Amino acid sequence: MxxxxxxxxxxxxxxxxxxxxxxxxxxxxxKVVGDLLKVMHAKLxxxxxxxxxxxxxxxxxxxxxxxxxxxxxxxxxxxxxxAVFPILEEPNVxxxxxxxxxxxxxxxxxxxxxxxxxxxxxxxIDHIYCSIDTAxxxxxxxxxxxxxxxxxxxxxxTDLKALMETFPADYPIYGTLLDGKNIYKEPLTKEGLIVMxxxxxxxxxxxxxxxxxxxxxxxxPEGRDTADSLNVAIATAITCNEFRRRQ
Amino acid sequence: MxxxxxxxxxxxxxxxxxxxxxxxxxxxxxKVVGDLLKVMHAKLxxxxxxxxxxxxxxxxxxxxxxxxxxxxxxxxxxxxxxAVFPILEEPNVxxxxxxxxxxxxxxxxxxxxxxxxxxxxxxxIDHIYCSIDTAxxxxxxxxxxxxxxxxxxxxxxTDLKALMETFPADYPIYGTLLDGKNIYKEPLTKEGLIVMxxxxxxxxxxxxxxxxxxxxxxxxPEGRDTADSLNVAIATAITCNEFRRRQ
Numbered sequence: 001m002x003x004x005x006x007x008x009x010x011x012x013x014x015x016x017x018x019x020x021x022x023x024x025x026x027x028x029x030x031k032v033v034g035d036l037l038k039v040m041h042a043k044l045x046x047x048x049x050x051x052x053x054x055x056x057x058x059x060x061x062x063x064x065x066x067x068x069x070x071x072x073x074x075x076x077x078x079x080x081x082x083a084v085f086p087i088l089e090e091p092n093v094x095x096x097x098x099x100x101x102x103x104x105x106x107x108x109x110x111x112x113x114x115x116x117x118x119x120x121x122x123x124x125i126d127h128i129y130c131s132i133d134t135a136x137x138x139x140x141x142x143x144x145x146x147x148x149x150x151x152x153x154x155x156x157x158t159d160l161k162a163l164m165e166t167f168p169a170d171y172p173i174y175g176t177l178l179d180g181k182n183i184y185k186e187p188l189t190k191e192g193l194i195v196m197x198x199x200x201x202x203x204x205x206x207x208x209x210x211x212x213x214x215x216x217x218x219x220x221p222e223g224r225d226t227a228d229s230l231n232v233a234i235a236t237a238i239t240c241n242e243f244r245r246r247q
Numbered sequence: 248m249x250x251x252x253x254x255x256x257x258x259x260x261x262x263x264x265x266x267x268x269x270x271x272x273x274x275x276x277x278k279v280v281g282d283l284l285k286v287m288h289a290k291l292x293x294x295x296x297x298x299x300x301x302x303x304x305x306x307x308x309x310x311x312x313x314x315x316x317x318x319x320x321x322x323x324x325x326x327x328x329x330a331v332f333p334i335l336e337e338p339n340v341x342x343x344x345x346x347x348x349x350x351x352x353x354x355x356x357x358x359x360x361x362x363x364x365x366x367x368x369x370x371x372i373d374h375i376y377c378s379i380d381t382a383x384x385x386x387x388x389x390x391x392x393x394x395x396x397x398x399x400x401x402x403x404x405t406d407l408k409a410l411m412e413t414f415p416a417d418y419p420i421y422g423t424l425l426d427g428k429n430i431y432k433e434p435l436t437k438e439g440l441i442v443m444x445x446x447x448x449x450x451x452x453x454x455x456x457x458x459x460x461x462x463x464x465x466x467x468p469e470g471r472d473t474a475d476s477l478n479v480a481i482a483t484a485i486t487c488n489e490f491r492r493r494q
Contacts, residue, residue, distance in 0.1 A: 031475075052274060112359060121474040124467040149474045152343070183494050220371040220491040227368040227396050234366060237481045238488045244310075244467040245431050 002046060002062050002072065010046070010072045010084065014071030015021070016136050023087045025138035029079035035075075036085055044084040047074055051081045054078065056124045059083070074140040087138055099191055101127040102241060103160055104134045105207050106198035107232055113137060114145020115233040116196070121149035123240040128153060129193070131207075162209045173211050175203050176235050179218035188243050197235050249293060249309050249319065257319045257331065263383050270334045272385035274397075276326035277484070282395030283332055291331040293319055298328045306330070321387040334385055346438055347490060348374040350407055351381045352454045353445035353478055360384060361392020363443070363479040368396035370487040375400060376440075378407045378454075411440070411457045420458050422450050423482050427463035435490050443483050462486065 005218050011028050012018045024043060032049045036042070042059040048066055069078045102125055107113050113135045120128055135142060137155040146153075164173060172192035176183070195211060197203035203211065217238050219226045230238070259265045260273050269291060274280050279299045283289070289306040295313055316325045349372055354360050360382045367375055381391060384402040393400075411420060419439035423430070442458060444450035450458065464485050466473045477485070 041300075115478050115481065118478060122466045122477055124471055124473065125292045141388050147474060147476075152473065217488070218491075220494070224371055226399065227365050227393075227394060228370065229478075230369055231362050231365060231394075233478075234362065234484045235482065237477070237484050241464070241485045241488065244465075247467070 002064050002068055006044075006062070007072050008028040009169050010044075010082070012086065014053055014074060014140060016139065019087065019136070019138050023089075024084050025143060026074065026082060026084055026088055026140050027094075027143045028073060028075055028140070029081045029144070030081055032144060032146070032148045032150075033081050033083045035151040036083070040088070040244060042083040045081065046083070052082050052133045053081070054064065077143070079235070099127070100125055101129065102192055102236070102240075103129040103131075103163075103193050103195045103207075105131045105160055105195055105203050106201070107134045107173070107196065108199055109144050109232075110135050110139050110141035112199065112231065112233045113139075114142040114147075115238075116143070116236050117146040117153050117155065118149040119233065119240055120153045121146075123244050125240060126152075126154060128155050128162060130155060130157050131204075132157055148188045160207055161196075161210065164207075167193075170212075172213050174213045174215055174239070175208065175211035176217060176239060177203065177208065178215045178216070180214035182218050183215040183239065184218070186215060188246055190247060194236075194239055196232055196239075197231055249311050249315055253291075253293075253309070257291075258321075260331065261321060261387060264382070265385065266334065266382070266385050267378050267431070270336075270389060271331050272332055272334055272390060273321065273329060273387050274390045275320060275329045275387070277328055279391060279393070279395045279397075280328050280330045280385055280491070282398040283330070286398045287332055287335070289330040289332050292328065293330070294328040300328070315365065321390070339456060346374070347372055348376065348440055349483070349487075350376040350440050350442045350454075351406055351411075352378045352442055352450050353448070354381045354443065355446055356479075357382050357386050357388035358392050359478070359480045360386075361389040361394075363483050364393040364400050364402065365396040366464065366480065366484045366487055367400045368393075370491045372487060373399075373401055375402050376407060377402060377404050377408060378451075379404055407442075407454055411454075414440075417459075421460045421462055421486070422455065422458035423486060424450065424455065424458065424461045424494075425463065426460035429465050430462040430486065430489050431465070433460070433462060435493055441483075441486055441490070443479055443486075446479055465493050 027036050037055040041057045045059050046064055047063045080142055102120055172189045175195040195203055266272055274283050284302040288304045292306050292308045293311055295404040349367055420438045442450055
């Protein structure tokens with residue numbers, strides 16, 4: 001049995017403003033909740049009789065019926081468990097430095113952001129720097145699309161230009177751009193920052209100026225009338241794959 | 248000015264049953280509509296004063312206000328133009344044989360299917376075979392996610408097992424599977440069929456039996472506790488990239 005006040009509170013976390021105020025976010029489903037519980041304490045767990053939970057710690061656990069869960073869930077098909085986690089001030093994963101990391105410059109679509117976090121996790125990239133106008137990683141749609149990878153990847157919102165200005169002048173900053181060089185043939189370093197841009201406009205001009213290694217994912221066969229571009233999550237995957245393949 | 252009957256008809260095309268009955272589908276936005284108009288005739292175009300259209304042929308054109316467009320559009324933010332196209336009995340693109348093609352075995356998410364069609368287009372893969380239970384390529388969400396690539400890629404719904412039984416026994420059928428071999432190190436042929444499976448369950452057992460080249464996209468570093476899997480569109484992109492990179 002869950003109180004009306006709790007339902008209202010959980011549902012209010014769909015809004016970024018409330019998430020930032022309360023410093024809490026919602027995750028759903030045994031996979032996503034289970035992965036997060038391995039690395040952080042939940043405040044509150046709402047579940048049906050079905051899932052067994054490990055690492056619940058001292059979280060408040062509320063047992064509900066499927067119908068009650070439907071009232072709090074953000075999913076069309078609720079997945080038996082939902083939990084409220086804290087948004088930490090300090091990241092739960094420390095980036096290995098020097099290392100390979102990602103920078104997202106204005107990625108807008110929550111599905112793309114979640115998928116990129118999952119890709120970073122797969123390819124052992126611990127840290128993602130996001131421009132302030134990138135979608136919020138704690139948006140329920142992003143959390144779900146990460147499939148639990150949010151537990152293993154740091155997401156930090158920062159001024160990308162200011163960040164890049166703290167790097168040594170020769171620190172490799174990669175970006176995929178239409179005037180870039182064939183990624184299959186370019187030398188790729190073990191460390192560096194890979195910048196990915198907005199879905200419609202790509203990398204913003206001031207950040208593009210900081211990219212000192214311009215890459216291009218060639219289409220096939222070259223020069224064919226084809227898609228104008230790849231989706232940003234797809235381009236991220238192919239780029240990260242190319243870096244890791246060579247190591 | 249658009250009639251109530253036309254609004255009702257266009258909106259009814261959101262349902263697969265009606266699309267199959269009428270053999271028509273809806274595309275939206277200057278990019279997607281423009282790309283489709285290059286290769287097929289629209290039946291009907293609904294547009295605001297903004298977009299210029301080329302290749303409209305003898306399509307009926309209805310000029311509307313932004314408010315009227317909002318009534319017919321499937322998008323949250325309508326993009327000035329919407330068109331109704333025929334679903335052709337015969338594909339508008341003839342597959343080059345022998346060639347490299349894709350087979351989708353139960354891909355469910357419209358966004359994933361649309362993204363995969365866009366990837367195929369980028370990598371010059373003309374033909375996608377879909378199992379009957381794969382999402383419908385003419386679903387408005389799929390059409391939008393293709394970003395116009397539906398104009399250049401054939402999508403054929405068929406019994407995949409029966410299709411594979413028409414191939415010579417040594418015809419290369421690739422699939423990414425957990426017991427596959429490192430894709431970076433395996434020989435990849437110039438022609439063949441790349442099978443991708445369902446989001447939750449992967450390739451179905453009867454199709455898995457037909458895969459004679461099992462591949463694995465390694466995570467990095469190998470053996471690290473990481474994401475369990477890659478999203479199906481991401482795995483498709485990395486696999487197609489690997490085939491094309493070597494050619």
